[in-house]
Structures are given as C-alpha cells and as structure tokens.
Amino acid sequence: xxxxxxxxxxxxxxxxxxxxxxxxxxxxxxxxxxxxxxxxxxxxxxxxxxxxxxxxxxxxxxxxxxxxxxxxxxxxxxxxxxxxxxxxxxxxxxxxxxxxxxxxxxxxxxxxxxxxxxxxxxxxxxxxxxxxxxxxxxxxxxxxxxxxxxxxxxxxxxxxxxxxxxxxxxxxxxxxxxxxxxxxxxxxxxxxxxxxxxxxxxxxxxxxxxxxxxxxxxxxxxxxxxxxxxxxxxxxxxxxxxxxxxxxxxxxxxxxxxxxxxxxxxxxxxxxxxxxxxxxxxxxxxxxxxxxxxxxxxx
Amino acid sequence: xxxxxxxxxxxxxxxxxxxxxxxxxxxxxxxxxxxxxxxxxxxxxxxxxxxxxxxxxxxxxxxxxxxxxxxxxxxxxxxxxxxxxxxxxxxxxxxxxxxxxxxxxxxxxxxxxxxxxxxxxxxxxxxxxxxxxxxxxxxxxxxxxxxxxxxxxxxxxxxxxxxxxxxxxxxxxxxxxxxxxxxxxxxxxxxxxxxxxxxxxxxxxxxxxxxxxxxxxxxxxxxxxxxxxxxxxxxxxxxxxxxxxxxxxxxxxxxxxxxxxxxxxxxxxxxxxxxxxxxxxxxxxxxxxxxxxxxxxxxxxxxxxxxxxxxxxxxxxxxxxxxxxxxxxxxxxxxxxxxx
Numbered sequence: 223x224x225x226x227x228x229x230x231x232x233x234x235x236x237x238x239x240x241x242x243x244x245x246x247x248x249x250x251x252x253x254x255x256x257x258x259x260x261x262x263x264x265x266x267x268x269x270x271x272x273x274x275x276x277x278x279x280x281x282x283x284x285x286x287x288x289x290x291x292x293x294x295x296x297x298x299x300x301x302x303x304x305x306x307x308x309x310x311x312x313x314x315x316x317x318x319x320x321x322x323x324x325x326x327x328x329x330x331x332x333x334x335x336x337x338x339x340x341x342x343x344x345x346x347x348x349x350x351x352x353x354x355x356x357x358x359x360x361x362x363x364x365x366x367x368x369x370x371x372x373x374x375x376x377x378x379x380x381x382x383x384x385x386x387x388x389x390x391x392x393x394x395x396x397x398x399x400x401x402x403x404x405x406x407x408x409x410x411x412x413x414x415x416x417x418x419x420x421x422x423x424x425x426x427x428x429x430x431x432x433x434x435x436x437x438x439x440x441x442x443x444x445x446x447x448x449x450x451x452x453x454x455x456x457x458x459x460x461x462x463x464x465x466x467x468x469x470x471x472x473x474x475x476x477x478x479x480x481x482x483x484x485x486x487x488x489x490x491x492x493x494x495x496x497x498x499x500x501x502x503x504x505x506x507x508x509x510x511x512x513x514x515x516x517x518x519x520x521x
Numbered sequence: 522x523x524x525x526x527x528x529x530x531x532x533x534x535x536x537x538x539x540x541x542x543x544x545x546x547x548x549x550x551x552x553x554x555x556x557x558x559x560x561x562x563x564x565x566x567x568x569x570x571x572x573x574x575x576x577x578x579x580x581x582x583x584x585x586x587x588x589x590x591x592x593x594x595x596x597x598x599x600x601x602x603x604x605x606x607x608x609x610x611x612x613x614x615x616x617x618x619x620x621x622x623x624x625x626x627x628x629x630x631x632x633x634x635x636x637x638x639x640x641x642x643x644x645x646x647x648x649x650x651x652x653x654x655x656x657x658x659x660x661x662x663x664x665x666x667x668x669x670x671x672x673x674x675x676x677x678x679x680x681x682x683x684x685x686x687x688x689x690x691x692x693x694x695x696x697x698x699x700x701x702x703x704x705x706x707x708x709x710x711x712x713x714x715x716x717x718x719x720x721x722x723x724x725x726x727x728x729x730x731x732x733x734x735x736x737x738x739x740x741x742x743x744x745x746x747x748x749x750x751x752x753x754x755x756x757x758x759x760x761x762x763x764x765x766x767x768x769x770x771x772x773x774x775x776x777x778x779x780x781x782x783x784x785x786x787x788x789x790x791x792x793x794x795x796x797x798x799x800x801x802x803x804x805x806x807x808x809x810x811x812x813x814x815x816x817x818x819x820x821x822x823x824x825x826x827x828x829x830x831x832x833x834x835x836x837x838x839x840x841x842x843x844x845x846x847x848x849x850x851x852x853x854x855x856x857x858x859x860x861x
Contacts, residue, residue, distance in 0.1 A: 362603030362624065371603070379604045461604040462589040463554065476590075479723045480562055481751040483731075 276494050279487035291477075291488035299465045300473035301492070306381070307456075307469060308449040311388040315445050316438070319396025324430065326397075327404030328412065338401075344393045352390045353458025356383060379461030384469065387455035392445045399441030400434055403514075407433055436511040440504065447500040451493055551584045553787050556606035558593040558680050558770065559721035560744045564807040565610070571799050572791055584787060592721035593680030600624070600775065607779050607788045610772040612680020612722075614638070614833075615840035615848075617773050626777025640769035641795040642809035645830055646681075646688045648760040649729065649738040649745045656736045660762050661692040664711055664737060671714045672735035674725045676847075676854050680770070681722035683848055685739040688766040690847075691831040695764055709857035730757070741768070743808035746824070767830040 247254065281288050291297065322341060326334060344352065358364050360377040370377060377383045411433065415425040431438075453471040460467045468476065470493055477486035557565055569586035576584045589596065589604070593612035600606045601623045611617055614632055621627040632639045650658050656669050664671050674682040686708060693707035694700065717734065719725045722744055729738035730748050737760075738745075745759050772792050779785040794800045798816045805817035814822045837843040847853045 357602050360603075363601060367603060376603070376605065378602060379599065461599050462591055463587050463604075464589065466587055479559075479727060481727075481731075 273494060276487055276490050279483060280491040282487075283484050287484050288488050288491075291482075291485035294485065296465045296468065297473055297477070297485065297489055300468045300470050300489075303381070303384070303467070304450050304469045307384050307388050308446055310385045311392060311449045312442060312446050314389055315392055315396050315449075316442060318393065319400060319441060319445075320431075320438070322397045323400035323404055324426070327401055327407075328409050328430075341394050341397050344391050349387075349391050349452060349454035350458055353387050353455040356386055356390075356459050360386075378459050379463070379467060381467070383459035384456050384467065387459045388449045388452055391452050391455050392449045395445035395448060396438065396441035399437045399444070403434055403437045404430075433514075436507055436514045440507050443500050443504055443507075447497060450496060551582055551784075551787070552587055553584060553607045553784055553791060554587045554589070554605055555608050555610055555791070556589050556596050556600055556604060557610040558596060558612040559590055559723040560681065560726075560741050560747070561610065561770075562588075562590050562723070563747065564743075564804060564809060567807065568795070568800060568803045571803060572794055575794060575799070576787065576790065579790075586791070590721075590723075592674065592678040594678045595720060605778055605782065606775050607782060607784045608772060608774055608791055610770065612768075612770050613683060613840060614769070614771050615683075615844035616680060617771055618841060618844075620775070624777065626775050627773055628776065631773045632771060634774075635772065635792060636796060637812040638769050639771040639773060641772060641792070641800060641812055642770070642804040643812060644742050644768045644770065644809055645765045645828060646684050646739060646762075646768065647742045647745050647765065648762060649740045649748060649757050650736065650760055652756055652758055654758055654760065658737050658760055661689055661707075661711075661764070662696070664689075665707070665714060669714055669737065670716050670735040671711060671737055671739060672717070672725050672729045673715055673739040674722050675718040675720055678720040679722055679725075681741050681744075681768075682718075682725075682739075683844075684741075684766055684768045686847065686854065687833070687837060687843065688762075688764070688831070689739075691766060691836055692762065692764045705853055705857060708853070712858050742810070742825070746808035761826055761828055764829050764831060767832045769833070 249257070280291075292301075322337070325331070326338060357378055359366055360370060360383065361367050362371060362378075364378075377386070411429050412425050415429045416422070420428070450469075451471060452469075453475075456469055457472060457475075460469070460472055462468060462472060462476070464476070470489060474486050474490045474493070477483075477489060555565060555569070565586075565588050569588065573584055573586060576582060589599070589606075591599075593616050596604075597609070597611060597616035597619050600609060600620050609617055609620065617627065617631060621629055621631060628634075635641075637643075648658060650656070656666070657663065658669065663669065673685045676682040676686045689708050689711055690704045693704035697703035697707075717728060719728055722741055725738060726740060726744050726748060728734050729740075730752050740748075742759075745757075748757055772795060774785070774788045774792065776785075779788045795804070796813070801811040801813050801816040802818055802821075805811045805814070805821035808824070810825050811817040811822065831837075833840055833843060837846075845852065
C-alpha cells in the first residue's frame with residue numbers, strides 16, 4: 223500500500239493497518255449484473271439472433287435444399303464475380319494502402335492531413351453516393367460517357383464499374399490499419415538500413431514491410447470482407463444483369479424478391495460464414511500478434 | 522517472407538487479369554439483353570428459355586438472353602445511363618419515352634411500331650387482402666378507412682405504383698362527378714395510409730406477403746395471382762375494385778444499342794415471339810392478360826375477370842401528359858405526399 227493512498231485517506235486510518243481502498247467499481251452488485259445482462263441481451267438480440275436466423279432459414283428445407291441453392295448458374299456466377307471483384311480490388315488496395323501509409327507515416331510533406339482525410343472519405347460518404355459519382359462520371363450521360371461510348375468501353379454496368387465502386391468503399395481499410403503502427407515504429411530502423419547501404423526499395427522490402435506484415439494481413443481481411451459484402455455502391459453501378467453483373471449481396475436480394483427464401487438465405491449464409499471466418503482470423507491475429515498489429519493494442 | 526508475399530500478390534493479379542480480359546469475349550458471344558420491370562421475373566424466365574430454344578431451331582445459333590429486373594423508372598434510368606439493353610420491356614410507356622428523349626436511341630414513334638400500343642400483354646390493378654378480408658375492403662373508398670394500412674411502391678421509381686395511383690385517381694374522380702381536385706384530395710388521403718414505400722412492385726409484395734405489413738396491397742393482377750402460388754391460397758384474397766385501370770406494359774427495341782451490338786434480328790424475333798402463340802400462352806400462364814387471348818390457353822384466360830377499366834389515353838390524355846402532371850417534379854404526387 224502506498225503512502226500516498228494512506229495520506230489521502232486522512233489521519234484517522236492507522237498507518238500500520240493495510241488500507242482498504244474503495245473498489246473502482248462503485249455500483250452495487252445488482253446494478254452490475256443488470257448492466258451486463260442488458261449488454262448481453264442486446265448483443266444476443268441484435269447480433270446473435272439474426273445470425274442464427276440466417277442459418278436456420280437457409281436450412282429450413284433441409285441440407286439438400288441448402289446445397290441445391292448453389293447449383294443455380296446465376297448464383298454460381300454471382301459467387302464467381304464476387305471473388306473476381308475482390309481479387310482485383312483487394313490487391314490494388316494493398317498497393318494503395320501501403321503506398322499511402324508509408325508516405326504518411328515516414329515522411330513529412332505539405333497536405334499530409336488533407337491526404338489523411340481523403341483516405342477517410344469513404345467512411346463518411348454513403349456508398350450509394352459513391353456509386354452515383356461513378357455513374358455521373360462514366361455513365362452514358364456522364365462526363366466521360368461520350369468518349370467511353372465512342373471507344374466501345376463499358377465501365378458502368380460492367381465489371382470495371384463494380385471494381386471501381388468496391389475499391390472506393392474499401393479504400394481506408396488497409397491504410398487505416400497501417401498508418402498508426404508505422405507512425406509508432408518511426409523511421410529509425412529504415413535509417414539504420416539506409417546507413418548500412420541498402421537502397422530505398424530494399425529497405426522497404428526487408429525492413430518496413432516485415433514490420434507491418436500482421437497489421438497488413440489484418441487490414442486485408444477487413445478489406446476483403448467489406449469488398450465481398452458491399453451492397454449499396456455496387457447496386458448502383460451493377461445494372462443487375464443476371465449471371466453477368468450481380469455480386470453475392472445483389473443475388474441475395476434477387477433471390478429474396480423471387481420468393482426463393484431458402485436460396486436467398488443459403489447464399490446469405492455464405493456471406494455470414496465469410497464474416498465469421500474473418501472474425502475468427504482477426505481475433506486470432508489480435509491474440510497472437512496484438513502488439514504488432516496496431517499501436518493501439520500495445521498499451 | 523517478403524519475396525513470397527510479393528509473389529502472392531503477383532499471383533493474385535495474374536489470376537485476375539485473364540478474368541477481366543475473359544469478360545470481353547464473353548460479351549461478344551451472341552446474347553440479348555432484356556431490361557425489364559419488377560414483377561416480370563417469372564414471365565421472362567419462362568419466355569427466355571422458349572425463345573432461346575426457338576432461336577436455336579431457326580438459326581442454329583446458341584443465344585443467351587440476359588435479364589435485369591427492377592422498378593420500371595429505375596430501369597429506364599439505367600438504360601439512359603448506359604446499361605446496354607437490346608430490348609426494354611417496361612411497366613409504362615412514359616419510361617420508354619424517357620429513354621427515347623434522353624438518349625435518342627429509340628425513335629419517338631416507337632409505340633406505333635408494334636401492335637396494341639406495343640403492349641403484347643396487359644394487366645390491371647387489383648387489391649390483395651388477407652384471408653377473410655378482416656378489414657372488409659371492397660373498393661377504393663375503403664382504403665382510407667381509419668385503421669387501414671395500404672402497401673404500394675413508390676410512384677417515383679415504380680411503374681406499377683403509377684398505375685395504382687392513377688387507378689385510385691380515376692375512381693375518386695368518377696365518384697365525385699369528375700372533380701379532379703376532389704380526386705387529388707382522395708389520393709392524398711390514401712397515401713397517408715401508406716406506411717412504407719418500396720422502390721419496386723416486388724419489394725411491396727414481399728413487404729405485404731412475407732413481412733406481413735399492411736392490410737391491403739395495391740398490386741398488379743399478375744403479382745396478386747403469383748402471391749397465391751408462392752404463399753398459398755389460404756393466406757390471401759383478391760378483391761376487384763369497381764373501377765381499375767388498363768395497364769399496358771410496353772416493349773421496344775433500343776435501336777441505338779442493337780445496331781451497335783449487331784443484335785437487331787434477334788431483338789426483333791424476340792419481341793415478335795411475345796406476340797405469337799408461344800409468347801401469348803406463356804404470358805397468360807403467368808397471369809398477364811394476353812393481347813390476343815385466342816392464341817393463349819383458354820383455361821388460363823378464364824381466370825381473368827371482366828372489369829371496368831379506364832385507359833391512360835382516354836382518361837388521362839396519354840402518358841406524356843399524365844407523367845408530367847402527376848409524377849414529374851412538383852406534380853400532384855409531390856404535392857400530396859409528405860412522408861410521416
């Protein structure tokens with residue numbers, strides 16, 4: 223027991239006796255239980271129950287019906303398209319995210335905070351608006367519409383539009399994970415590497431990148447989950463051509479609207495499973511490499 | 522680890538590249554894109570299969586019909602924004618007028634190019650109520666009773682909703698000695714009973730049937746029949762109002778697109794088949810009123826009740842006028858609808 227604490231309690235308490243500090247939790251036991259119960263009930267009701275409902279609905283007509291949902295060619299093509307879009311958008315986001323966070327964390331330049339807020343923009347802009355912007359730019363009536371049309375290029379209502387919209391909404395995920403960590407790590411290791419004669423590229427490859435690898439993986443996971451699950455932005459630019467421009471979330475809506483409830487929930491369960499797997503890996507990473515993931519986890 | 526990581530990224534990119542490239546030749550393959558409105562999903566699923574078979578038999582070519590469904594106004598907007606539709610099969614003429622005006626890809630006289638105002642099938646607006654009709658809904662007037670909740674999609678985005686709106690208007694006008702002001706007041710009152718506006722007809726049907734919201738659904742006749750099939754006849758009843766509207770969902774070739782895509786012949790054959798025996802039979806089977814009932818299966822045709830139907834041309838001066846007056850910016854819908 224520290225002397226400070228004893229002093230604070232005043233002279234009435236004996237100095238030789240161990241001083242009983244008031245518990246940092248001042249609420250009564252009952253209040254504590256009530257608060258925890260409310261929190262748990264809230265989570266169960268708003269998160270767990272819907273999740274269970276998705277799987278329950280998907281399996282309502284049995285396992286065979288569940289798997290039969292995945293024989294529909296339109297559904298298969300939606301799954302394929304989603305993988306394709308993520309396979310393009312996520313690597314590009316890795317490149318952009320690394321470049322941006324490297325520049326922001328390791329260098330000082332004018333307009334840095336502006337760049338930071340730009341990276342955060344997709345978090346604050348509604349995805350639907352993002353989709354609309356691309357329609358305004360690349361739609362037939364848009365700024366580049368005429369030029370694209372005369373060169374027979376289709377962006378909106380085709381895969382490039384879906385990729386663009388996905389990149390937009392997932393843009394912050396990688397950069398946001400890397401920036402705080404890179405900032406905390408500082409530049410001393412890079413300086414050491416450079417002073418030992420390594421080139422800039424070598425330094426990046428052998429020093430900077432390994433230092434952030436788990437944070438990068440973490441960001442990529444989040445980025446991928448969002449890329450595959452995005453609805454609003456891709457809905458605007460998709461055109462909803464069956465078997466051609468529908469991603470998994472759009473296909474779920476279509477199936478639901480066609481009274482195909484089992485199939486709708488079966489396909490939705492794929493997305494939900496993706497979310498659960500992401501969550502599991504994410505927790506694993508946090509548990510195992512917490513200190514290397516983000517500066518925020520270190521303390 | 523670095524090298525491996527870089528390799529993995531390279532591999533992912535290499536994997537993705539042929540996919541993007543591969544998408545283009547797939548688009549060049551003979552395909553026909555039909556951009557349609559919301560409740561025609563089942564109709565065109567069946568019809569497209571029939572057409573693909575027919576086309577194969579006639580030309581030996583394998584052709585794939587692609588469809589997109591959504592609220593009619595929204596779909597028209599997508600075509601205007603560049604959705605590469607070879608044919609449009611929308612809920613109302615003004616949406617196709619809109620495409621013609623904004624893009625010039627469809628000539629202005631498009632509606633005269635095919636029989637029956639370019640509508641191979643027609644439909645009408647009916648009420649779908651819960652079994653036993655607990656709220657006793659018989660006609661339009663009952664929709665504004667105190668505790669009645671009405672489900673209809675948004676007239677701004679949905680074609681069906683615009684037919685709903687005008688049918689209600691027509692009834693109120695006929696019951697108020699032709700007074701448009703009173704009709705407007707009635708429709709305004711009606712929309713106070715609408716708790717949720719979905720963007721398309723199918724969304725409203727699921728709201729009513731699956732989510733069990735509301736007491737009455739203003740629905741396409743074909744949607745109402747389809748709900749029986751999907752949810753069971755023991756759940757709903759159809760109520761025919763004393764007056765409804767003859768809904769003519771028109772079809773058109775998007776000339777600008779078919780010439781670019783080289784699909785004119787297929788597009789023409791597609792629309793012609795809709796008017797032919799096969800198309801009329803499939804339409805009637807899917808609860809659309811065939812424009813040539815003699816070609817369809819009499820069993821199917823028997824299901825359609827004779828109704829007093831007003832028409833858009835005679836009673837509302839055509840779609841151009843009705844669209845501007847009621848659904849344009851500042852039109853009657855904007856005036857009466859205040860979300861609560």
